[in-house]
Amino acid sequence: MYESLITHFSGYTNTVLTEDEIGLIQSFFTPKKFRKRQYFLQEGEVCRYLAFIVKGAMRQYSVNDKGEEHIIKLYIENWWANDRESLMNQSPSIYFIDAWEDTEVLIVTKAALTDLIDRIPALSEWLRKLDVNFAIASQRRLNAAISLSAEERYHDLEVTYPEFLQRFPQHIIASYLGINRETLSRIRGRGVKK
Numbered sequence: 001m002y003e004s005l006i007t008h009f010s011g012y013t014n015t016v017l018t019e020d021e022i023g024l025i026q027s028f029f030t031p032k033k034f035r036k037r038q039y040f041l042q043e044g045e046v047c048r049y050l051a052f053i054v055k056g057a058m059r060q061y062s063v064n065d066k067g068e069e070h071i072i073k074l075y076i077e078n079w080w081a082n083d084r085e086s087l088m089n090q091s092p093s094i095y096f097i098d099a100w101e102d103t104e105v106l107i108v109t110k111a112a113l114t115d116l117i118d119r120i121p122a123l124s125e126w127l128r129k130l131d132v133n134f135a136i137a138s139q140r141r142l143n144a145a146i147s148l149s150a151e152e153r154y155h156d157l158e159v160t161y162p163e164f165l166q167r168f169p170q171h172i173i174a175s176y177l178g179i180n181r182e183t184l185s186r187i188r189g190r191g192v193k194k
Contacts, residue, residue, distance in 0.1 A: 002026050004054050005106055008078050012129045015122035028116045029106040034058075034099035040081060041097040047086035049107040053079050056103025057167050060095050061175070071176040074100075074164050080130075081105070100168060150179045154187045 006022055017025070029052070034040060040058060041047050051058075058081045060073040072095060075081045086093035087110055108116070117123040140160075144153050154177060157164060165173065174184040 001031050001054055005052050009126050012126040013122040021120045028112050029108050032105050032107050034103045036099055036102055039098045041093055043096055044092050046090055047083040047093050051081040051105040051107050053077050054104045057100045059100050060097045062095055069175055150183050151187050153177045
């Protein structure tokens with residue numbers, strides 16, 4: 001279970017992790033399983049963990065006054081699931097995070113991860129690169145939401161994260177794109193006809 005986490009860390013750093021460092025990493029992370037639709041985080045709770053997804057898929061979303069879900073993020077293998085604002089500020093979350101499939105994760109607290117980064121210098125490089133990638137992805141998503149048409153957003157998703165289209169049903173993809181199911185069906189229909 002830890003192999004994918006070690007491979008993930010190694011992919012972000014030029015420094016080879018030693019056996020002692022790998023053992024230390026394994027001692028800081030705890031395996032956990034979530035059944036489909038089981039919550040990792042609920043609105044109003046403080047996010048206490050980061051979850052590295054070993055197997056499965058999760059989603060982060062808010063629910064409006066009408067009971068409609070608005071998907072903020074989708075997560076698959078080798079991605080980190082958490083509510084960053086709640087985790088960093090230790091404030092109540094406005095989001096839900098649940099497993100969309102049966103999911104296996106490795107969880108770690110913010111304090112434990114900070115301690116681990118202090119002990120293993122290579123993980124500082126990992127964190128910097130991960131933060132840069134997160135900022136770029138957030139900026140691209142915001143730009144797409146305010147600048148692109150529904151069809152352009154779908155095609156951007158198709159190119160950037162094609163695996164999402166295989167893993168998540170149409171209503172979740174529509175919510176993630178900020179459109180309704182009917183619009184997504186029309187867009188997909190036009191794509192098939194081309």
